[in-house]
Amino acid sequence: xxxxxxxxxxxxxxxxxxxxxxxxxxxxxxxxxxxxxxxxxxxxxxxxxxxxxxxxxxxxxxxxxxxxxxxxxxxxxxxxxxxxxxxxxxxxxxxxxxxxxxxxxxxxxxxxxxxxxxxxxxxxx
Numbered sequence: 001x002x003x004x005x006x007x008x009x010x011x012x013x014x015x016x017x018x019x020x021x022x023x024x025x026x027x028x029x030x031x032x033x034x035x036x037x038x039x040x041x042x043x044x045x046x047x048x049x050x051x052x053x054x055x056x057x058x059x060x061x062x063x064x065x066x067x068x069x070x071x072x073x074x075x076x077x078x079x080x081x082x083x084x085x086x087x088x089x090x091x092x093x094x095x096x097x098x099x100x101x102x103x104x105x106x107x108x109x110x111x112x113x114x115x116x117x118x119x120x121x122x123x124x125x
Contacts, residue, residue: 015056015057015058016054016055016056016057016058017056017057017058017059017060018041018056018058018059018060018061019060020040020041020060020061020062021061021062021063021064022037022040022061022062022063022064023063023064023065024063024064024065024066024085025065026065026066026067026068026109029080029081029084032081032084032085032088033084033088035088037088037089037092038092041059041061041089041092041093041096042096055096055097055117056117057116057117057120058114058115058116058117059093059099059113059114059115059116060112060113060114060115061089061112061113061114061115062110062111062112062113063085063110063111063112063113064109064110065109066081066082066085066106066109066110066111067081067108067109068109082104082106082111085111085113086101086104086111086113089113089115090115093115097117097118098117098118098119099115099116099117099118100115100116100117100118100121101113101114101115102114102115102116102121
């Protein structure tokens, strides 16, 4: 198996990190497919920081309330919702630049996704 490891190869030793949380209010599957994530992932007021060649190296995204907090969802982990949100966020990021999901974790209604630009990783055999 291949290991993916982050490698910081920057001449000026600076890079951008996007960190954001989004309360998705337990949206249903059909709504996840249509929700507009552009304003969240690429905010207009920060356009100067999202120029063509200067997108953040890392995206750290926390989603709140991916499912309703009830006993059923606490006992039965909602994997399908996690996968739907992961696919949706990944798809949106790919529209701007090639990002790779480095790690993810979830606990009932909270999902954490951590992406890195594909140009910044080193694959070790």
